Each structure stands twice: as structure tokens, then as C-alpha cells.
Amino acid sequence: MxxxxxxxxSRTAEINAIETPILTNIVFNEIFNDKVSKFxxxxxxNTKIKNILPYDKLVNENTTF
Numbered sequence: 001m002x003x004x005x006x007x008x009x010s011r012t013a014e015i016n017a018i019e020t021p022i023l024t025n026i027v028f029n030e031i032f033n034d035k036v037s038k039f040x041x042x043x044x045x046n047t048k049i050k051n052i053l054p055y056d057k058l059v060n061e062n063t064t065f
Contacts, residue, residue, distance in 0.1 A: 008015070039045060
């Protein structure tokens with residue numbers, strides 16, 4: 001299994017067995033409200049998160065799927 005599609009295909013029975021969808025009660029406009037949006041746009045947050053989580057490296061070197 002080298003890609004996400006093969007992984008999902010291998011888990012088809014397990015995925016189809018889910019009777020109650022997980023996390024369906026999340027209201028996204030409550031997660032991304034004005035206060036959160038403002039915080040995420042702050043330069044200090046962006047600088048800190050880039051140092052903590054090098055996203056490009058994480059994505060490019062991901063071998064999970």
C-alpha cells in the first residue's frame with residue numbers, strides 16, 4: 001500500500017461498518033469564528049507554528065500512505 005486510495009480500499013469493510021458517523025455534530029462556523037480567525041492570522045502565531053511544525057517538510061516526507 002503506497003497511496004491513500006489503496007489504504008482506504010483495504011479498510012472498506014471497516015469504514016462501511018460505521019453506523020454513526022464520527023464528528024458529525026461539529027459546527028465549523030463555531031470553530032472558525034472571528035476570534036479564532038484573527039488569532040490564526042497573527043504574525044507571531046504564524047512564526048511560532050512554522051517553527052513547531054514544518055508543514056512542507058511534514059507533507060513532502062510523509063510515508064504513511
